[in-house]
Amino acid sequence: MSSRELHNRLANAIRFLAIDAVEAANSGHPGLPMGAADMATVLFTEKLKFDATAPKWPDRDRFILSAGHGSMLLYGLLHLLGYDAVSMDEIRRFRQLGSLTPGHPENFVTPGIETTTGPLGQGISTAVGFAMAERLMAARFGSEIVDHRTVVIASDGDLMEGISQEAIDIAGHLKLAKLTVLWDDNRISIDGPTSISVSTDQQARFAASGWNTLAVDGHDPIALLAALNRAYASDKPTLIACRTTIGFGSPAKAGSEKVHGSPLGAAEIEATRKALGWEAGPFEIPADALDAWRAAGRKGAEARAAWQARFDALPEATRAEFNRRMAGELPVAALKEAIAAVKAKAVADGGAVATRKSSEIVLDTLTKAVPEMLGGSADLTGSNNTRAKGQKSVTPTDFSGDFVHWGVREHGMAAAMNGIALHGGFIPYSGTFLAFADYSRPAIRLAALMGERVIHVLTHDSIGLGEDGPTHQPVEHLAALRAIPNTLVLRPADTVETAECWQIALEAKDRPSCLILSRQNLPLLRKEADGENKSAGGAYELLAASGEAQVSLFATGSELSLAVEARALLESEGVPTRVVSVPSFELFLARPLAERRAVIGKAPAKVGIEAAIRMGWDSIIGSDAAFVGMTSFGASAPAKELYKHFGITPQAVVAAALEQLRQS
Numbered sequence: 001m002s003s004r005e006l007h008n009r010l011a012n013a014i015r016f017l018a019i020d021a022v023e024a025a026n027s028g029h030p031g032l033p034m035g036a037a038d039m040a041t042v043l044f045t046e047k048l049k050f051d052a053t054a055p056k057w058p059d060r061d062r063f064i065l066s067a068g069h070g071s072m073l074l075y076g077l078l079h080l081l082g083y084d085a086v087s088m089d090e091i092r093r094f095r096q097l098g099s100l101t102p103g104h105p106e107n108f109v110t111p112g113i114e115t116t117t118g119p120l121g122q123g124i125s126t127a128v129g130f131a132m133a134e135r136l137m138a139a140r141f142g143s144e145i146v147d148h149r150t151v152v153i154a155s156d157g158d159l160m161e162g163i164s165q166e167a168i169d170i171a172g173h174l175k176l177a178k179l180t181v182l183w184d185d186n187r188i189s190i191d192g193p194t195s196i197s198v199s200t201d202q203q204a205r206f207a208a209s210g211w212n213t214l215a216v217d218g219h220d221p222i223a224l225l226a227a228l229n230r231a232y233a234s235d236k237p238t239l240i241a242c243r244t245t246i247g248f249g250s251p252a253k254a255g256s257e258k259v260h261g262s263p264l265g266a267a268e269i270e271a272t273r274k275a276l277g278w279e280a281g282p283f284e285i286p287a288d289a290l291d292a293w294r295a296a297g298r299k300g301a302e303a304r305a306a307w308q309a310r311f312d313a314l315p316e317a318t319r320a321e322f323n324r325r326m327a328g329e330l331p332v333a334a335l336k337e338a339i340a341a342v343k344a345k346a347v348a349d350g351g352a353v354a355t356r357k358s359s360e361i362v363l364d365t366l367t368k369a370v371p372e373m374l375g376g377s378a379d380l381t382g383s384n385n386t387r388a389k390g391q392k393s394v395t396p397t398d399f400s401g402d403f404v405h406w407g408v409r410e411h412g413m414a415a416a417m418n419g420i421a422l423h424g425g426f427i428p429y430s431g432t433f434l435a436f437a438d439y440s441r442p443a444i445r446l447a448a449l450m451g452e453r454v455i456h457v458l459t460h461d462s463i464g465l466g467e468d469g470p471t472h473q474p475v476e477h478l479a480a481l482r483a484i485p486n487t488l489v490l491r492p493a494d495t496v497e498t499a500e501c502w503q504i505a506l507e508a509k510d511r512p513s514c515l516i517l518s519r520q521n522l523p524l525l526r527k528e529a530d531g532e533n534k535s536a537g538g539a540y541e542l543l544a545a546s547g548e549a550q551v552s553l554f555a556t557g558s559e560l561s562l563a564v565e566a567r568a569l570l571e572s573e574g575v576p577t578r579v580v581s582v583p584s585f586e587l588f589l590a591r592p593l594a595e596r597r598a599v600i601g602k603a604p605a606k607v608g609i610e611a612a613i614r615m616g617w618d619s620i621i622g623s624d625a626a627f628v629g630m631t632s633f634g635a636s637a638p639a640k641e642l643y644k645h646f647g648i649t650p651q652a653v654v655a656a657a658l659e660q661l662r663q664s
Contacts, residue, residue: 007221009289010045011037012278013080015249018072019272020282021094021101023263028095028103031246031259032070035218036153036184039242040073042224043182044081045296047232049148051304052082052297055111058326058424059307060300061148062114062130066123067155067184068104069261075101078112080290081297085111088283107422108450115422116450119442121161124181125412126443127152128171129419129428131179131237132394132404136374137425139399141322144310149178149232156187156194159202163442165209166412171237172210173407175396179237180228185218186246192257206239218242249276325372326424328453328509338369339503343529346495352521355557356459358495359517360385362502367391367402370506374420376404376430378413383519384431384459410436414443414456421452427506429455433465434474434516437481447512448486454512455505461491462611463646464558465519469636479615481514482585490584491516492535493560496526497583500535504587518558520639525560525581535581538588539599539620543567545576551657552601554580554621555609559628559648563609566653577657578603585616605660611648626656 018033043063050060065074072094078086085100093099100110104118114130117123131150138146158164171179183202187194203213212234216223224242231238247259250272264272273279280286285293311319324331342362353361367373367388375391377384392401406413410432417428432440437458447454463473481489488508490501498517505513525542526534534540539554543564551570555563563579570577580599582588588596600606606625608617614627621627628648635642643649 004221006292007038007041009286010292011041012276013285013289013293014040014073014076015276016273016278016280017076017079017091017283017285019264019269021072021075021091023266023269024092025095026263028072028263029069029261030072030264031188031261032067032155032184033073033076034248034250034259035186035244035246036070036073037248038219038221039153039182039184039224039244040077042221042228043151044077046225047228048151049300049303051300053301054304055083057304057307059146059148062127062150062423064114064117064123064127064130064150064152065105066117066127066152066158067120068117068123070155071101071103071105073153074105074113075110078110080285080293082294083112083297092283115419116446119446120155120157121163122415122443122446124152124154124158125163125167125415126419126422127179128167128176128412129416130423131171131176132174132416133420133423133425134178135176135399136394141318145307145314145322149180152181153184154181155184156189156198159183160198163411163415166409167415168206168209168211170407170409170412170416173396174394175210175235176237177235180231181237181239183239183241184244185241186244188246188255188257188260190257190260203239203241210236212236212238213241214238215241215243218244219248251275325426328424330506331370334369335366335503335506338365339499340529340531341365342499343496346499346524347527347529350524352523353495354519354521355492355494355498355517356383356385356519358492358498359457359502359515360388361495362499363388366502370427372426374402374404374426374428376406376413376428378406378410378430378432378436379408380432381405383433384457386429386431386457404430406430410439411443414440417454418443418447418450418452421447421454422450427453427455429457431457431459433460433472434458434477435460435472437474437477437514441480444481444487444512444514445484448484451486451510452512453509456512456514457517458514459517460519461516462518462558463630463634463642464611464639466639466642467636470633473634474612475630475633476613476615478516478610478612482616486511488513488584488586489516490514490535491557492583493557493581494522494524494526496524496529497535497581500533501583503533504536504584516557520558522558523561525564535583536587537591537599538584538586539580539582541578541599542581543579545578546571547576549576549578549601549603550661551575551577551605551607552580552603553577553607553609553653553657554582556582557610559609559611562648562650562653565650566657569650569654570657575657575661582620585620589619604664605657607653607656607660609648609653611643626660628653628656
């Protein structure tokens with residue numbers, strides 16, 4: 001059998017696993033696996049460094065199927081290569097409840113999958129983070145230990161999504177030469193030929209962003225291998241435009257949208273078997289093809305053993321630090337010491353500080369104690385205050401730094417941060433304005449879905465930012481972020497709470513966090529720097545009432561100081577009033593009912609205070625409680641005038657509390 005004949009059989013094994021699985025599920029996308037099977041075969045049998053018996057080997061190449069709808073390409077590969085978890089039974093259960101073969105690849109479900117890829121554009125953008133993390137880790141531990149590549153198969157749809165431009169732009173700027181994208185250039189989308197909606201010269205676009213670009217016949221294994229060899233030799237990231245036929249081999253449906261997202265049907269499957277000379281039955285793989293695939297799955301064992309020998313020869317302290325960082329374990333003692341020091345200094349200094357500045361103060365200490373922290377900002381470094389003293393910029397020629405200038409690319413930044421976290425070795429954090437969190441939200445949602453520790457610093461958190469006006473003043477964004485499952489939204493009120501919230505975010509290993517910070521100065525309300533992290537409970541009593549409480553005031557962030565002022569006014573009128581700080585809804589609502597009831601208290605009047613919309617507050621204060629906040633967009637004016645104009649004042653809180661008492 002010639003090598004070309006063997007290649008065809010290996011590629012056809014992928015094609016028919018996809019065909020059969022989609023047919024059995026009566027759901028799925030057979031066209032992409034059929035069209036991309038040749039490039040996947042060359043990539044996995046000839047170029048990628050991996051060991052199917054060790055899916056988590058740190059120095060493996062990372063493969064990302066950005067076109068996640070073609071998931072059977074990946075599941076077929078994992079089965080054929082010998083990844084134990086993806087058995088033939090799991091292939092048969094494609095898209096069924098509880099299977100390891102869901103409709104789109106989920107890294108938290110199926111071993112061997114690097115990242116969740118469903119929404120188009122996310123995979124290629126997350127891959128940029130993987131490639132960045134490799135360069136950053138190599139700069140710290142050396143290329144003898146960290147030397148691997150990131151390879152992506154992307155679709156037309158991936159490249160249509162705007163996030164892809166942000167991602168390829170930063171990758172080109174940083175010269176991420178170990179990043180290779182195989183573009184499945186089949187020119188078909190669900191609506192039909194891509195020509196009905198796209199006329200972009202993708203190679204020119206990538207070249208303009210600093211990429212090396214190549215074009216090949218995506219069904220010619222010799223040409224594909226030659227292109228990959230050229231890509232691996234480039235000093236730039238590389239796009240390989242692979243001209244393919246969607247649904248390759250299907251006599252009636254190949255090259256059309258009919259094979260994009262629907263099963264072929266029994267008659268067309270039979271015709272495809274005849275056209276490709278595939279005699280095996282459904283879910284059957286001929287022994288010669290399976291043996292060849294399994295050999296490809298084992299070929300990385302020697303490279304892994306050699307790597308392990310090099311790793312074992314490192315000093316014990318270096319090995320321990322590498323393992324700690326790749327496992328995502330914090331330097332616990334150093335972290336606690338750093339937080340305690342910041343809290344003590346804040347209490348000693350006193351004074352009013354914007355929580356964005358509080359965060360910078362915390363970071364000055366934290367980044368020294370937790371060296372895997374990797375900072376950044378979407379071109380708002382001076383406004384977000386995310387760059388700590390001593391942090392060094394990451395540049396195209398120097399990856400020893402720990403601060404990334406992401407440019408005005410919030411969505412690409414958020415997706416790449418996911419890739420950095422998934423790769424391992426770093427805890428990425430970065431900043432933008434809260435109003436621009438909507439640009440990052442799809443990637444934040446994926447971080448929550450995957451359970452990744454990614455930290456978003458979101459400053460200018462309310463009408464308190466003032467003169468920039470309603471386009472920049474977030475009102476609905478807190479509610480929108482709080483609506484994402486498995487996401488921590490942390491809105492501290494002063495430097496002490498900010499330090500506590502940073503500790504919470506760092507210790508939240510399996511979820512993203514959003515730190516919501518003010519532009520305007522806020523008074524120090526926590527006067528004691530004890531060892532307890534009170535913010536970790538989500539809500540706590542800041543000030544008790546002078547007697548049996550008649551009013552409970554609940555507030556977050558900048559509005560906590562308004563609650564304190566309102567309490568003083570109510571107490572002066574003989575109304576016992578307590579103040580509860582609520583830095584995190586999620587942490588509070590996760591507590592047992594009895595604990596929540598104790599914090600909420602039994603006061604007949606309850607008032608929630610936040611310079612944002614009410615949505616979400618009823619789960620804490622109840623639907624009958626009063627709320628002082630926003631019901632509209634903001635306006636352009638100094639912050640103090642805006643708070644008065646929109647009725648978010650101590651006097652308004654007092655009026656709302658007294659009205660509640662009258663009605664109770």
